[in-house]
Structures are given as C-alpha cells and as structure tokens.
Amino acid sequence: MTFIGTLCGCCGSSQPSYVSVNGHRYHIKRLLGEGGFSFVYLVESRENGLMALKKIRCPFGSIGSISPAMKEVDNYQKFKSPYIAQIIDSQVVQERDGSKTVYILLPYFSKGSLQDEINRHLLDCTQVPELEVVRLALGVARGLLCIHDAAPADESDVTYSIVSAPYAEDSSLLNDLELDTFGESHQAYAHHDIKPSNIMISSEGMPVISDLGSCSRACVEINSRQALLQFQEWRSEHCTLTFMAPEILDVKLNSVITEKCDVWSFGCTIYTMCFGISPFEREEQISGASVTYSLTTGKYSIPSGTNYSSGLIDVVKKCLNVDPDGRPSVDELISLLMDLQSQLVS
C-alpha cells in the first residue's frame, strides 16, 4: 500500500490524492464518513469506477490492536448475501511509526444509508410509506438471517491472501482471528450494531447491512467477573446505546447473550423508519427519563394517531420485548413481514 499525495481528499489540498491497494491505484475523491477509529473515503479506479475505502487506524501497532480490524475483514468474507456488504479487497500496512493501518475496499453506495433516507423524509416533513418500511425491513431481516444462520465455517477454507506479507506470515494473528471474542464454539453470529446508519441503500434501492466490525459469534456466556468486564468494554466500543438491547446494556453475571439482541435493534430500526427517531430517544424527549432507564425497563410509546397499521406496530412491539426469549426469531419476523406485505399490496 502506498499513498501518493495527501490522503485526505477534503483537507483543502489542490493536489489529487491517490492510494494503491494490492497494486491497484485509486483516486481519493472525498471523505464519506468517519467513526471511532476509522475514516471512509470515496475512491475511484479507472477499471472499476467508484468504491468506498475504509481506513482503520490500529494505534498501538500490536497484534492485539489489529485483530478487531482483521475480524471485520474476516466478517465481510464470511457472509454471502445480497443484503450484506461484500468486500472487494483489503490490505494491512505497517506505518513508519510502528502502528498499523487496515484498509477495506467496499462497494460505494451512492444513495447513502437508511439513516440518510430517514433524514430526507424528516427534512421534507413526509413519512416513509408503510409498504416501503416493510420492503426495507424484509431486506434487513434476510441479511440478518444469513448472519444468524451462518453455516459452520471450515476454518481451513478461510483465506488471508489479501493480507500483506508481514502479517500473513504471522501465525499468531491468524489464530487470533479464529478465536471468538468470548471463546464460544456456537456458530451463529450476531451483528450487535444494527441501526439505520449501518444499513446502506444499493443503487437498486435494496438495504445492505454494513459495518461488520461489531459482528461476532452470537452466543456469549457471561460466566465470570472477568467476562463481564471484558463484555462491557467490548460493548462500549462496538454497540450504539439507543439501539442496544437491554440484556447488553444491563449485562448480568451468569447471563447468556444471544442473536436476539439484533431482533431488539431491528425493532428500534423499524420504529425509526416510521417515526424518524429511535423509541428510547423519543421517550427521553417526551418524558425526560434517561435512555438507559427507558431502555432497561422497556418503556417507550407509539405516537398517537399514527397511520401505520397495527400489524406493523405489532412487529415492533414483538421485537421490543425486554425478555430476549420472548422476541421472535428472524425467521418468524420474515413471515410476519411477508404477510404484512401481501396485505398491503392486495
């Protein structure tokens, strides 16, 4: 990986900036967005057109700090679905100061995210039509089904050829990648950060789950004080409070977290599509109760006079059950949403 010119296309430099990933040269056009430790740039290549390049900084330069980013690369390779973003290429770079940077090349979603779509409706004072809410929700649910039902991976099939040489040779890194964050053997995965800004909209208008950095094995047993602290630390880096399931926010010793945490976030996402705000943020606005309190007690309300059908509102209510076992599976959600879709089109 080499950079020619200045990396940041929006920093005011008049010089065009280029980046080379595994020998392919890309023109950096502008910054698309940024997260805690990452920047996402719009890049263009002569052969493949526009793409998004995610640059993840691993500040301490140790294997430990690089593994979450490599886990994200691994996740992009793991799930094959039109409803989950597919990786194009990636590379790890050793920086001169000893730190490492991971670059992930992804398709560019010019329509932005579901959050952008919600924001457009808020600005226009319009609401997302119910049929559109159901169509988008169905796509997200199909992507989630692929994550939750991930087939047991044949570890020997996982290839790391995209990793640049110094790390490909580092077997401890590869071993680290195969370790589940919390040492579980169950093969179902959970995304852990489903929210409208992590769902991109394809050029055909289909929802595509992205930002797989928080995705890890679904079944997490919190069976020691150390596991509890480790989970709390992981949660603060990877999950978003207003979409977070109560069992994650108020994680307890001797509890088990499952993929049902995504079902809660999915319910919050449908609610946000309908009402332009997440249920527990709205609760804070109208009652003054903290998000943490409303969320752990499951206290939220549906705006009165809503013209969304009771069938759709019921789907939200089923997902926002404080008891994870009481929430539907993604399979069940898909059939509920399909029924709703047929009723709406008939």
Ligand SMILES: Nc1ncnc2c1ncn2[C@@H]1O[C@H](COP(=O)(O)OP(=O)(O)OP(=O)(O)O)[C@@H](O)[C@H]1O
């Ligand atoms: N493939 C893409 N096409 C277009 N825009 C993108 C793409 N990927 C990311 N973005 C933009 O960049 C933002 C940040 O990307 P991403 O969520 O992957 O980074 P992150 O560091 O994990 O962010 P967060 O901390 O919000 O989870 C997104 O909200 C989106 O606006």
